[in-house]
Amino acid sequence: MVCNRPATSVPTALDAAHRGDPARAVELLLSDAASYITGVTVPVDGGWFAT
Amino acid sequence: MDLGLTERVALVTASSRGLGLACAEALAGEGAHVAVTGRSADRVHMVANQIREITGVEVLGLPGDITDPDEPARVVEATAAHFGRLDVLVANAGGPPAARALEVTDEQVNEAVNANLLTTIRLIRAAIPHLAASDQARICAITSSSVLQPIPMLALSNLARVGLWGWAxxxxxxxxxxxxxxxxxxxxxxxxxxxxxxxxxxxxxxxxDFGRAVAFLCSSSASFITGTTMLIDGGSTLGL
Incomplete structure (x- = not known):
């Protein structure tokens, strides 16, 4: 599962060019390198989640 | 998938074997120049030659014990001086010995904390001034699925790595x-x-595959992923 946050909610300056666009992050989870990655949640949120 | 790592410079510690080596190989396979470290000089130089021959990138071998308090700053500075930049730090260190929780000694706890918590903090501290100059600055620390589900026989690993999780x-x-x-x-x-x-x-x-997942976290595509713990465990961790 990929969890993204709307760009307007991000209060910091982390790479504005890719804010709110999880598509590129999904590439890994769909690739052959992800053969041993399952059942995970990967926040793609620029560090927004505090937990 | 273009990870945007061509001509980038990566330091991967404790990378003469195991998962550290896999990370160095994956980054080099994506075109990054890499610095590799390990206790055995012979092993480090052999691995450096192998990666260089297979991938064609420049590889710097830095023998030494990364858990020595002075070593993290030394390898960071040596890497930056050799390549003129640093874009990626993959912080890894060998795991502590197996031990049940009630069997550990004070000395063992201190050694585990030094190796699997303090070493990474020292590496990151030393690397920040160089990484700050990069437009693709990435740090990935290798820990364990035990941060989410402790492994009974690896109490020393569990305690140090959870501490690193909180700090990171x-x-x-x-x-x-x-x-x-x-x-x-x-x-x-x-x-x-x-x-x-x-x-x-x-x-x-x-x-x-683990190395390639780490390479992804160090890629241009991962620009919006930070502060996460990515499990690469085949679904074996049962907790939420």
Whole structure:
């Protein structure tokens, strides 16, 4: 599962060019390198989640 | 998938074997120049030559014990001086010996904290001034799936790595203004010598796949991923 946050909610300056666009992050989870990655949640949120 | 790592410079510590080596190989395979470290000079130079021959990138071998308090700053500075830049830090260190929680001594706890918590903090501290100059600054620390589900026979590993998790989650926030991402890669069982030596068995992941997952976290595509713990464990961790 990929969890993204709307760009307007991000209060910091982390790479504005890719804010709110999880598509590129999904590439890994769909690739052959992800053969041993399952059942995970990967926040793609620029560090927004505090937990 | 273009990871945007061509001509980048990566330092991967404790990378003469196992998952560290897999990370160095994956980054080099994506075109990054890499610095590799390890205790055995012979082994480090052999691995450096192998990666260089296979991938064609420049590889710097830096023998030494990364758990020595002075070593993290030395290898960071040596890497930056040799290549003229540093874009990626993959912080890894060998795991502590197996031990049940009630059997550990004070000395063992201190050694585990030094190797698997303080060493990474020292590496990151030393690397920040160089990473801050990069437009693709990435830090990935190798920990363990045990941060989410403790492994009974690895109490020393459990305690040190959970401490690193707490520190890294905090540090990731402090690194945001500099555009530096910091994530933890949390491997479960993989087919490495350490796993064999610990007598652990069961379905195991391919170290090469682990390396490529870490390379992704260091990629241009991962620009919006920071402060995360990415489990690479074949679904073996049951907790939410």
């Amino acid at each position: 989650k905090t540090a990731a926030q402090d690194l945001l203004p500099q555009g530096i991402t910091l994530n933890l890669a949390c491997p479960g069982l993989h087919a490495t010598d350490r796993v064999k030596n610990l007598g652990m068995s069961g379905p195991a992941g391919d170290p090469g």
